[in-house]
Structure formats: structure tokens, C-alpha cells
Amino acid sequence: MNKQELFGYMPAEPYRTAVAYFSMEYAIDQSLKIYAGGLGFLAGSHLRSAYHLQQDFVAVGLLWKYGYYDQLRDTTNHMTAAFIEKNYSFLTDIDLTFSVIVHQSPVHVKVYLLPPATFGCAPLFLLTTDIPENDELSRSITHRLYESNEATRIAQNIVLGIGGAKMLDLLALTPEVYHLNEGHAVALNFYLYDKFKDLAEVKKRVVFTTHTPEMAGNEAHSFALLDTMSFFYHLTETAVKALLSLSGEQFNYTLTALKFARKANGVSKLHALTAQQMWGGNAGICPIIAITNAQNHDHWSDILLSQHLVASDREAFWRRKQALKHELFQVVADQCGKLFRDDILTIVWARRFAGYKRSGLLMAEWSAFVNLVTQVKFPVQLIWAGKPYPGDAYGTGEFNQLINRSFGFSNCAVLTGYELRLSSLLKKGADVWLNTPRLYHEASGTSGMTAAMNGTVNLTIPDGWVPEFARDLVNCFLIPTAPQTLQDAQKDELENKALLQILTEKVLPLYYEQPEEWFRVALAAYGDVRTAFGSDRLAQQYYQELYA
Template structure:
């Protein structure tokens, strides 16, 4: 395989190159590092933000201030070089913006064997306003946001073309970069390839990872804004404006996630639960497809072991684990040796990491002989993450934190987007609580949360707390970083923790998803307090000879052994390779071969199906108690071998069962009788399953059974 092009709006490689805001960027940076570790031929494409994401300062009143110093490229721990052309001049890429030409230079960041290219518009030939387009990450102004996404998608594609890089697989990490698919179609159109054929070529070689489980998290632009920025671009794709807009148009606006889904052959969420939540989210776009059948896969996120493992713990692992343990990090057998590490050695190393964190942050703690139990809560301050949940009953929490001889300390960290007023209010409230006499010395907030401080926290606290409103956490990799370092998770069963929790490697706040968020918060708070009072605090302070909490250390070992081999980027990127990259590469080659023969055939077939599908009707359905089905179906001009007919019903557990029906009689031209039966339907009363019959267009050339997002129901 040649190269995989991995596009992302942010990359968190290191705090010295602050072009990331949070989990999405950190994940992208870890993805790049793992690809380098595994010698996967990947090329990254992003934006070099001249001022990066904002630097956070929190004043004594809790107000968050936003500072934007220029990034010092010379300070990056990764080599950063300006990309030059064959004449030694900066290689400039031309991007169309509102009918004008904007130029971008690019920088190459070398991460082992992987090169990450970063575009930047601070070019002398641009206007002053255009030079500032790439100053900051996730700007609030829609005009700047769409300009950055055009730069990333269209400009990034043109950059790879200028460099002679011809990816076999194009991976879109979130929808910010989805305009790359339009540019690829435009390039094919310029070669005389019809739009529908070009769309199939692009779709066949593209994969899309979505990270956001809530509708508000997806970029949406008005149709008027699309017309302003793409008015001179639509026609270059070889089709009319309405067809281009149809790829992303939802509810009268242009949705970047919808564009990404429409132009990808494989779509995945970032945990198993997130994959299911995404299916429900996408169901409003595909109302004729049953939710379990919506074509969304999942690849659960992981973290880069070398980046997030504390230095002292790494040395301990080097002494006790097999010599090549780092190269075999995804092998569970490699980690079993952690159980043989003497308890006092593991505990002393954790205490050193804890002391380093406290010294660096300068936190004042309650006066005790031993370091207290420290609980960390660090993430973006979005309201659904419920940072204040633990304060729901202040009096009870005060008693928990300040119990005699068993003190507990809470350490918070995180930023709220400059446009997120409610998120900033959360920070202000925590600062106020830290000054409250009931919590003084027991509640702290660390400002300017970034990768350097994240490392100290995930290595130095005792418990990693995560209390999102389920199911709104897509994955939540910070808990994975903590687990690698022997820090125990206490989390709502959301995101990755649903898969990771085994009943013996941390604690689960077993939240039931409730439409009443206040009731859910009340239940979650009660369970959190119970866990603290009855399990977490007693276990931490139950000491044996040498002042080692034996039960706690055993839990640390179980956490590392059960989680470290699974939730790492070696496993994650290997999953992407096997599930996404290899099949997509093969599919892309097949669709492009022989002058796009397969792509042309699929495009023509889809156009035929769309033109004739309105005449597909199910005129009669008979369901019998012996689980047999009979349906009379009018297919019209559609060939009976181009459809799948199924009886479908509920299994009573949010899933469905399906029974394939076969044509047994042709009553008239295009009119068929279908029948089928099954003894494996998982319901006692067939009528409770609300059975129905559906007809779906199929083709051996489709990436999945529901690629056309069409079905006719009885």
C-alpha cells in the first residue's frame, strides 16, 4: 500500500506545538505517533495556527482570560521545516475564497517515519485579513471557520497533489476537513470524469471517523454562506449547484458531518457505545433504515503509551516486564508481569509521581503524615461533562473531603471555549468553591490545562473522575492515560469505560439513561457519594505493614493489566489498518481500475434505482404464527435480483431480527410473491415484535447493505 492521508483540524503532538484544543487533537497526535511506531505509511494534513489554541489565565474571581501569544516553532520538540519547491522557494498553494485567491505555505513536522504537513496563510502576497485566517484554532466567526475548513480540505488536497503524494486511502478525522472530497471530485471532473462516477471513486477510497455524539457538535453552514464561498466552485465539479449541496444539506443548512458520511465508504465512531449513539443520530438522515442497520462501525480510541506513561513507571516496567514490552504493548500476556511487581515498589513510584505533580502545581494540602487521596477531574469544561456533579450536596461532600484522618483532595483542570459562556461559568463556580471555608485546601483548580499538565495529572492523582451525562461522552481517552499509570478510574459507564470496566479494575457509576437529566444527576450523585464513602476512601486508607494500601495496589495492578494492552494506539491503529485502511485501499483501486469501469457502473446503477424506486410498492404482507411470512411486491422496472426482501422485527432489546424472503412466484410483469420463514426469531409472540417487510436495493459493489440509504416498507 502507498500512503494513507490523515486529515484533522488539530494535532496534539506535544505541548511545545500547541495546535490542539483537547481530545480530538490529542487523539490525532497519538494516531500519528502510533503509525510511526508501526511503520504504517501515513501522511498527516492539518493547519499551523500561528497563535494556536488560547492560553488560559484564571483570576482570583474565577474569570477565564484568553491569551494568544505567537507560537515559537523553534521550541517544538519535533522538527518543523518550511516546505519549499524545486527552486528553493516556499511552496505556495492557491485556495479559492469568496471569489478571490488566497495563498498558503506549509510546514513539515517529522514524527519518526510520518510527515505531518501544516498549512498556514501568513503569506506576504495575501491581504492582512487573509494572513490572519490561520491565527487561532476553532474561531467563533463563521466566515473564518469556513475559510479554515476550505483551506484544510481543498488546500490540503492541493498540497498533497503539489508534493506528488497520491494516497490510496483518505481518512477524515471529524468533519472539519470534509471539503477534501469536493476537491477530489473537482480534480476528476477536470479529467472529464462525470460527477456521479467521480463521487463513487472518491467514496470508495475515503473513510470517516466521527467523534461527536450530539447534533450541536457538528459544523453547519448556511446555504447562503455556501453560495458565497462556492459560487464559482460548484460548476467545476461537473454538476449543478443543487446536486453538490445535496451531499450535505440537512434541515435547510449544510452539515459537514453529513457531507463526510455522503462521501465515505466506511464510517466509524470512537467506542462501541458511541457507534450505537451515532447510528441513532444519523437515523434522522436515513429514516427508512432501521437504527441497528445504519452503516456505522466503531474503533475504540486508545492512547500512545510512550507519550503518556510516566518516566519512573516506565523504568519500573523495564525492570519487570519482557525486554520488548513496549513493542508488544497490545499483547495482554506482556502485561501479566505487572502483577509480580512488589507492592511497595509500585506504590513508592506512584507516590513519587504524586509528589512531583503537587510540587509542580504548588498545591497546598491538608496537614497529614501521608499524602491524602487525590481525585482528578480534567477535561474541556462543557456542560454535559458535569464538572459540578460532585458538589450537588455541598454539606455531604464537605464531610467526605474533610473526614478525620482520611482527607480527600479534588483537583480540577480544563479550558472552556472562549464562546462557551456556560462552560466558563463552571470554572468560575469551582474557583468560588475552592475559596469556601468548607472546601479550602480540599478543592483546587489548575489553570492553562495542556499536555504537560495533563501528563502530571494522569500520572499523579489517585482516582480519575469522569461524570458525563450518558451517553454524551464519545470515548474519553484521559481515563485511559490515567489507567496506564496505575490511576484508578471512577466513571459513569459511558464512552470507552463501558468496554473497559470489568468490575475489578476501578469503579462504575452505573447510570441509567433517563430523559429527566435532573433525576439522572440525582441518581449519579448518590452513587458517586456511596462509592466514595463505602469503597474508594476506605480502600485507600486501609494500610498494612510499610504503610502500603495492599488492596488499592492490587486494584492498580488489575487496572494496568486489563486496560493498558487494549486501550493503546498500537491496538487502535492496527484496528484501523485491518478494518478500514486495507479494505478501503482495495476498494478504491477496484473502482479506479480500467478507466473507472466499476465506479461508472455503480454510478449508473444508483441513478437507475433512484429514478425507479418510487414505483416499488409492497401491496400485501401476511405474517403467520409459525414465523413464516408472505409478501406481494411490485418492483416495476427494478430487477428482482437487485433487491433484498426481508421480514424485520424488534428483538425487545433495542435490536432487530431479520428473515430473508425469496421470490416464489411472478404474478405479472414486475409483480412478485416473496416468502420466507425462520425458527430462530428471538421472540415468543411474533406480534409483539411489530413485524414488517422491507425492500432494499443491493449490489455486490456496495460497501454495505444500506449504501443507498433507501428502503420501502410494507
């Protein structure tokens, strides 16, 4: 495949190392629903910057027929997950079908291409098994992102890793570097080992990004099941254990990727240290450096807001921010029947829904929460949004509990449909972006970056990327954290009190009584985040420190 035709450009001089990037999800445009959360948001911004910088960079993913899920409401106003078939006329059928072995049987894979010019991103090849040549079981492999069935998940990993690598060979696009964005595509290493017959030759070509700072969150399956599923390509379980010095019954994707890669990165400085501590005791793993996540400024920031911030025009900034709040509040009115006001400080908590992110921390002491949302001196408005995993009963219950507890307050709303468009509206329309993870549980947490790109001030626990950015009371508000020796319930109690104190004593008085100072904080945040946490820096740093 000709690169000029594929990219629309010949790669620029600093970026002529050919890279293939493998990820389970990509958040590129609202119309292409093949993402779940932060992993996809990162990948989408990375692809935009790779295109902007004219890098020799292609991406490989799966074409999810039903996406992640559509987040709707049932008759009781609670969240429900709907799986609705998606169709995309803007994808190009490149007339390539081939087979991979899954569970000792051939599965046919068809390839589509998202052309770079469509959304201004690097070429993205999307693989599907939902074609007439397959039986229904094989067709279902690429139906749902993060399918709960274990065998189906493994089959998805095989199609992404082995299928993606085989596709690149068939297209004569064999890269110099294979970049695994998380461990889902780790099976491609077994394809490469079969090709080169030498672990050192595989290591020359593979790099890896780990995103998960908790051991339980790193995917693992039994060797026996993976062997049965043909995950190891032409190797036996015994040969895999000998090759990588592995033992035990469980095969861990992250550990294996670290053994196959020549270099890996954590997604913030804090996370890289955590990853080194988690995996450093294992023989044969590669070095783990820090390349902090980033987001694409041109895609995420409101053009007029940016212009007013660059010009330090406070009055124009306030007018534009109120207009964006009004746009967001139309969604609140439509979904919740509540009329929010443009002149009231609005706090948003919105991100991938997971227990450690503590969506309900502000409500942990109920009487204090009621006092906050009913006091009239410094009125507030609160919005929550996010998608729990559809099979996570606890997460869905937590989401619905937010709906129940906020129902009686006219200034509190819980929104469904948290995808790219709503995420953008929230970040542009918020005054305060609330981030409340348990310390050392958030690998990066990039939503605060795109909020700051829109003049929204972070109120945050100092986890993930935040320590590299935060200047308390200068570009954000930091929530003091409880001693790590305490139990989670005690931490929640103390950090709830600290959060409420920061809100009532610093955030609200500054917003209402010192608007010039508030603008100074928003302006500092915008300036600090724009370059250091823009995805052009990320894409450049990957070439300089991981691909070189």
C-alpha cells in the same frame, strides 16, 4: 517527494496503503500548541503509533499562530484566555506556496513539515495563510483554532480540506485513502469530485471518523453562505444537493462526510451504535463500524511506574506514585498556594471542559461535599483542571465557580494551563481519575485510558469506551446511573448521591484499609488498558478495517 526521505523508513509490508489523515488539531508535544482537547490527543497518539509501526501515513493540519489559547488567571484569580503568538523553529519550510479560492478570491497557503524524527510521529504537514502575500483578513484564517467567527471557521475548513488535498497533489503524494478525523475537512471531497468527476471514485478513496454523539454538536452552515465562501469548489449549491440527495437550507458536515465516504467509524462500540441511530435514516450514507479510540502507552506512561506494575512490586509502585504526586503538588502549591500531602488519596477531574461532562457533580449537594472534604478518618484531596471554549461564557463561568467554591478548602485546587504537560502530571499523580459525563453524551473519553496506564484507578460513569474496559471493583469503580427517563436535574441529584456513596463506602476504605487490594485494582486496570486501548492497536485496526 521520496518516501524514504520523508518517513525515514520504507513503509512496512502490512501498511503500504498510502493514507493521508486530516484533522483540525494534533497534540504531539507540549511545545507545539496546535490542539484543544481530546480530538487532538487522539490524533497525536495515532501519529506516534503510525511512525512506530512504519505505516505509509501522512497527516495534514493547520499551523495555528495563536494556538487554541493560553489559559491564565486574571487579577481576581479567575480564568482568562490569552492569545499569544507562537513560533516553532523545529518545523521545516519545504518551500511550497500555492493558492486556494476562498470567498471567490485566491488565498495563498504556505506549507511547513514536522519531520518524523523530531517527536517520533508520522510526517505532519501544517498549512498557514499568515504570510506576506495575503491581506490581513486572509492571514487571519489560520490564527486561532476553533475561531468563533462563522466565516473564518468555514475558511479554515476550506484551507484544511481543499488546500490539504491540493498540497498532496503538488507534492506527488496523492494517497490511496483520505481519512477525515471529524468533518472539518469535508470540503476536500468537492476537490476530489472535481478531479474524478464521479462520486463512486471519491467514495473509493474517502473514510471518515465521527466523534460527536449529539446532533447539535455536528457542524452545519447554510448552503447559501458555503456557496458564497467557495466551499463547494467548482460545484453550485444545486449541483451539490443533486449529487448527494440533500435538501433544506443547512449543510451538515457529518451527514455529507457519511455520503462521500465508503466507510466510517464511531470511536467506541457504544458511540458507533449511537451514530448508526443518529444517521441511519438518511439515504446514501456509508456503513458505520466501531474502532474504539486509544492512547500511546510509551508516550503517556511513567517508565518506572510501568516497570513496577509489570513486576507487581507494590512497595516500589507506592514509592514512585508518591514521588509523582509530589511533583504534581508543586504545581498546586505554585498556582493555588495550597500544600497537598503525598500520603492522602487524591482525586482528579481533568478533561476538555463541556457542560455534559459535569465538572461540578461532586459539589451538587453542598453539605455532603463539605462533609467529604472535611472528614478526617479518610482524608481526600481534589484537583480540577480543563479548558472551556474561550467564547463559552457558561463554561468559563462554571470553571470560575469551581475556583470560588473550592477556594476556602486547603485540600481542593483548580489548576489552569491544561495542556499536554499538565495532563501528564495529573494522570501520573492522581490516585483516582473521576469521570462524570451524562450517559450517552461521551463518544469515547480517552483520558481515563492514560490515567490507568499510570496506575490511577478510574471512578467513572459507564459511558464511551468505559463499557469495553470496566470490571467494577476489579479494575475500576463504576458510578451507578439514574434512569434515562428522568430530567437532567434529577439525574444529577441521584448520580451525585451514588458517587458519594461509592467514594465513602468503597473507594476510601479500600485505599486506606486495604492497600494490597487497592494495588490489585490498579494492577488490573494497567494490564487491561495497556494492549486493548493502546494506539498501536488503533493504528493497526484502521489499516485492517477502514483503509483496506
